[in-house]
Amino acid sequence: MKKKPAAGQTAKPVPLAVIKRLPLYYARLASLAEAGILRVSSSHLARLAGVTPAQLRHDLSHFGSFGQQGYGYRTHELQAAIGRILGLDRSTRMVLVGAGHLGRALANYQGFRRRRFFLQAIFDSDPALVGQVVADLTVQEASQLSDYLGHHRIEIGIIAVPAEEAQAVADRLVAGGVKGIWNFAHLRLSVPDDVVVEQVNLTDSLLTLAFRLEERKKA
């Protein structure tokens, strides 16, 4: 039994499929805004994002009304609204565990900072990596993770360690009060209900591509 929330606040369960498309819309709106385009219709934006106009409008309807009949959406306004929905109007602090090739690539990616995601510290258990400077941060000994989390409030922990170590790292992140985990290790983490895990799996993605390639070849 769902009801409209009282004022402004969204409280109904938004389908995950919808959420996954919001960043896409956000990115396209940013490009449009940058190009000085002030208004955009659902069909225009939908074409850029590769979805149908109806889907775009339906997706947005989960969060309220942002457009005007006969006119469309004000580019900047809609971008800001989606930004607020995604929580991009606040800063988010992150730590990275694992300074291997992938971890270093993530640390050096500049796109996060632009969206107000700030990497605060990097940890690794490999003595050869501890002490190295990666993206302006000195890699710290992994055993200091819990201590660090005790003194700093961190919202997101990034796990870029081998699968065998991942669960132990996740446990320490959770114990340290981290509520979101971005997991690049190839296993399903078990965490308490109030912790959100976003799983990224590059191998699965590549295997999916391989299958579609095979399928296409036969057809």
Add this chain to the structure above:
Amino acid sequence: MKKKPAAGQTAKPVPLAVIKRLPLYYARLASLAEAGILRVSSSHLARLAGVTPAQLRHDLSHFGSFGQQGYGYRTHELQAAIGRILGLDRSTRMVLVGAGHLGRALANYQGFRRRRFFLQAIFDSDPALVGQVVADLTVQEASQLSDYLGHHRIEIGIIAVPAEEAQAVADRLVAGGVKGIWNFAHLRLSVPDDVVVEQVNLTDSLLTLAFRLEERKKA
């Protein structure tokens, strides 16, 4: 009204959602096989993969019958079968375009080789990177990509360049006969119908995590 294809060959359209789960099953079966476990039931494997037993059985039913009533599946047999479905029984050759942080991380990832995906060459347009050795390969000047593809048969091209250059790279890959593109650039590529694009977007993934974090906080 659907019909079984004549012999062995699968010709019905398998839902993308099913395909995305196959690598997950494959990985779990590999672990089981490594642990010396010879038989596994749908409920056992489903628990490991985080899906329901019914879904697992339904997914497999798209490709044929692999188990035995009252017994379950032979671990190794099912793993091999899924491997064949995914095309892992053949080698796949890849080239990487973009030797930045992400590109180098991908090149150094050892998991691909184990699945018979072989990186054959790396290209970049940055003179500072050309000539460097990454994962036993010398980074080549990007302008040589077309020439290289003319002399080597490559199935998959990996795009790890900035968004502005991605479409041009994709065009050259397609012209060179590449049929699958693994795209890490933040835009939707336009390619001919017979080319498959697998899109990976780390920023979108992080923003999705951010939203779920916000949502959880309010609930």
Add this chain to the structure above:
DNA sequence: AGTAGTTTGTGAAAGTCTTCACAAATTATT
């Protein structure tokens, strides 16, 4: 050899997501 206990494969039911289609609201034009 017979019986009890498992477990698959599958059609049908339930649930979720996407597309359709149109009233209502607004802009643009005459």
Add this chain to the structure above:
DNA sequence: AATAATTTGTGAAGACTTTCACAAACTACT
């Protein structure tokens, strides 16, 4: 000021995905 042309937001229809439930087929035990 009135009319034509847009375009949103949304309930309902349609498509797709997941779960249920059970007959059929096999294993394992007596």
